[in-house]
Amino acid sequence: MKRFYFEKEKLSSEEFYVPLHKRASVRDVVSIGFGLFVVTYLVIFFLISITNSFIKDPMKVDIQHMFMPPSIEHIFGTDFLGRDIFSRIVKGTEAFFLPGILSIAISTTFGLLFGVISGYYSKTISSIIFYFLNIIDSIPRFILILIVIVIFNPSIYLIMLFVGVTSIPKVSSYIKSKVDTLKKQRFIEACRALGLSERSIIFKHIIWISSRSVLIIRATLGMGETILIETSLSYLGIGVQEPIPSWGNMVAMGKDFFFQGKIWLSTIPALVILITIMGLYLLGDGLNSIFNERVSR
């Protein structure tokens, strides 16, 4: 029987306990552990890549040594131009890391803002805000991205900015529900009663309480989303272009050689994408279940 420090079903008026955490199960530990492993290598790769140290040159063409299978010298082998695949994988993190952070920043900031405002203020304001958010929410993300690409011919940063914008509705509605819960608990009245008269202080408290769990989870899920979108766009040929490496365009270029048995060109980046995304989502899940929230992606 799992023990809870805070049970959602019982809303006793005295208890304003903020959900802390529940006892972690084995599943959660494994998930979080794996997720942290993924985050670690992502950060390491990113740092290596921007400092251009420790790895071979990812752009170096060596036609005499094309298609070499993984070996000691080339951990993941070489590609169709003799370039070292491992160093290209490392360099590929640059394609999504910072844009991903941008996307997360946008979705959390504005999501929090709108969520708190609509939770705190009257129903009309809330409905208006959510009307606009629903407009954004109704258009499938990828189609919006295609439209943005046609109109603005954007860099990957601008694209991720829009992706961040498309995530705002979900974050907002989640935050709003949390604020509503707090409202039900008369949290706000209590604050006022305690003499915290300034609205900003109330805002601070509300924001702090509602956002704690969301931040980390949103970060992991947001980065996962970013990776998926960036690699998909690069695969389709409208994201990061050759010769700049991206996991997506590596899969795309590699697939032409699949039929000849040179499967590692395509499979290795795909596996890396798989492991990274899984790790991030598992991390999010594990943290999620510990905080006992139900977050929809």
Add this chain to the structure above:
Amino acid sequence: MKKRFLMLFLLITFLMVSVGLYSQQNGGTLIYGEYGSPIRLVPILANDSISIRLIELIYGSLVYYDQDGNVKGDLAEKWDVSKNMKTITFYLRKGVRWHSLPGEKEGRPFTADDVIKTFNIMMNPNTLTSIQSRYNFINSVEKIDDYKVQFKLRKPILNVLGRFSFKILPSFMLKGYDYLRGNENLLIYKHPIGTGPYIFVSQEGPNAEIILKANENYHLGRPHIDKIIMKPFADQNIITQTLLYGGINMEIRVPSRDIAEIQGDMRFELAPYSTLSFSFFGYNLRNPVLAIRDVRLAISYAINRKEMLNSFFEGKGQLISGPFPPGSWAYNLDVKPLPYSPEEANRLLDIAGFTERTRDGIRKRGSYKLEFDMLVPISKENETTKRVILAFQNYLRAVGIKINIKWLEWKAWTQNVFVDHKFDIIYADWLFDDSFDISSLFHSKEIGPGKNNFGAYRNPEVDALLDEAQTTLDMEKRRTIYKRLHKILAYDVPYTYLWTLTNYAAYNRKIRHVIIHPTRFFTYIKDWYIQ
């Protein structure tokens, strides 16, 4: 009694065999796979090879070349060339009908009006095409009667009859139009009507299959194969696989890496054909840095063409030193392809004054950097194109030149290169017909929006030689002129000439009597049959 019986038996057998042979020969469906979709199924406007192949099936021309190089009549039955060789009269074939329009039972008759209309549209300066320079030698055309047209030439031309192989359009579908630009709302764009051996049946959408059926009333004899289906593929790798398991029975162009696989398979035939085309890197001489000949020459020395040909194309092709395919009469064998020499490249760049370097190692001279924009069309990409371009970028980086690759979709690419001239370098191929008339590429009067001298190359000596070659009637003289042109064009380096590739088509052995035309592919389709 026995004798008569035997004779009857033989007669019946003979009849059965011949009927059997005949019915064996007629029938079947040719399904061929192409990488990509046709851009426009209308002659004059079409300039991509997929469209050209389909146009070859659907449309006819006044004359054509047979396999042995003789001029034969298609829509023209016979012709007269005047003594001074400046007037040609064509007697058109009577009884030829255009394919019928959807909904109509019988097609309209083909007459001289169609020839006149086609010619006028083709030569109208507002028509968006680059083939006009090929027919500038024609002064005018006149309709003598419904089945007789007369062309008047500006001056006599060598092998002039072969020039009249341009496709004829139906005038009744173009009423009111004096020129075509491709954006008109015409039925013929969606449902091509021609006089050729195959009739267009349907195409469900811009990237869908195209179905053609045999023209029962084809004036040169009904083709044997009943139906032809063109299947466009978005993924090049799948084409060979589809051929192997029987989804298609012919592949127009087998990628070099799949050749070995098909060679080993007894069910298929691998047919090499050279398309009279060559690949090159083209330069925009409007860029002041690229206008320096030493820079262009240095780039040519800096790249290892042999390595690229061997590694990316399995060596199936030949390096060239000038703008002609090596097998042709125009090629000057004395001009050798440049060797790979980064040292020579560096030396030339030093001589040109680009001795300073930026922090990234790019050469510069004052404020001029050796940094160029290379434009590549996305829709024509395949893995070998990408590899060539990336290798090119890499070779140049080694001598201090930076290439920025810009991937554009086809329409934007054509606009940038041929109309706006906003580019520095491109990688492309030119496809030729037998006359190897390169004047549209290098003559100075072909500089301008929509014309083929996209690099603004100017050399008065070349202009003079090109003009002379167009008008001379002596084959030997022409050969000499071309050899000289080859030498000059190799020296001037308006392009870095790369190679000509041997193309391979693969098809199921059940298809017989397959003879492939080097540029138009399907010219001899009516003799092919399926067992």
Add this chain to the structure above:
Amino acid sequence: MLRILRLLVREVFYTVLLILGVTALLSLLFRLMPGTISFEKNWLNEYLKLLQRVFTFNFGVSPVSGLNINQVVFPAFKNTFILTFGAILISVTISVPIGIFSAYRSFRGISWPLTMFSYIVSSIPVFFLGYLVIYLFTRYSNFIPIYSATLENKRQLLAYILPILVLGLGNDSVSEFVRIISDELSRVMSTDYVVASKARGESVIRSSVMEGILIPLVTIIFSRIPFLIGGAIIVEYVFNWPGMGRLAFQSALNRDLPVLVVIAFLSVLFVRGGMIIKDIILGFIIPQEM
């Protein structure tokens, strides 16, 4: 019954309002595009014109590519709809048993590897999964064909299998469904009510458990629709499937904004339509007043 009707009316009304908003947004974006020939000087006029087109479902011809939009987009929409519907069926069919197993047995037995396996397959990037499937199926047999317009009908039906399978399995749908189902199931199972029922020996599965998971399941199925449309873009590209996703991508390459806008609009309809249906279904399932 009346309740449902009231709900329906409210939803439809809201959807219409949304459509007005979406159209406004799309026509604004349209204006922003450099180089578009603006037919109307006034944005308001253009908006009204677009609105008129939207409500009569007649979109005319695209000035960029010359395509007759109605002719091209509607059949494509039908194809994508089939794909999405089939994918949802597959996702649900696979994830419900796995989810139930996973909730009941938690960590032991066959359920955990199975859950992990479903997670992994789900997280394989869809473009790779699709290509892998094509590779396996074209190289070693031609029993299941890839889509093409001239296949005979029987074979054409078979061609539906692969893209639906890939879209249903990949795209993270299965892992999300499994997670939700097993979470909800374990939550419901551990409430006192159910424990008490079990103690009484009643069959737990039927009553409250079913109800317990049905609500979140239905919710999440319909909220996955936007993701499925996005995933369909890639799956259709890989399988050359003539649907809205492939059309959207080609239009993007051709810079054909009018077609993209129409596709966006139809997707919104699809998504909102799904929401309405979801609310109706939930209205039937949840006994008390909402």
